[in-house]
Amino acid sequence: MFKHIKESQITISELMLPSHSNFSGKIHGGYILNLMDQIAFACASKHSRHYCVTASVNKVDFLNSIDVGELVTLKASINYTGRTSMVVGVRVESENIRTGEKKHCNSSYFTMVAKDEDGKNVPVPGLILNSEESVRRFSRSIKRQEQMKNRSNNFKASEFKMNEHLKLLTTQNVNVEL
DSSP, X not given: OEXXXXXXXXXXXXXXXXXXXXXXXXXXXXXXXXXXXXXXXXXXXXXXXXXXXXXXXXXXXXXXXXXXXXXXXXXXXXXXXXXXXXXXXXXXXXXXXXXXXXXXXXXXXXXXXXEOTTSOBOOOOEEEOOSHHHHHHHHHHHHHHHHHHHHHHHTOTTTOOTHHHHHHHTTSSOOOOO
């Protein structure tokens, strides 16, 4: 079975309250991460029609701060489907409701896994790619997975060759005492 991406896309908006902020009136990054995880769950569950769990989050960069009183909008879309997993792209934007100014605050990728009632992984519907953008996002997810595997393999304790990396450390704020 295959589904169109638009069938599971979700958008939510929430007004940022003082209870979500730190002492300088900026919204806590952890609060935004919580909202991102919730919308990724909702999007993945809608696509798979199963309960989903977060397997990993790829690269979280906070690009712009969010102030108390701003309206935050999160958009989630399935970018990739494997056998039992999905990559959900999440975009966070804030809007000053007085001026209408919008800021891109964050984009991230959540890998979600579909589960049955017994907690076992279950197959998910595939995606119907019907635009250049959808092909680009699906392909980017494949490349990101390959890069993650290579990164993990290069630094496995059993494979790590320290002497190959010591020169790299000479330009860093570190003192190696071996």
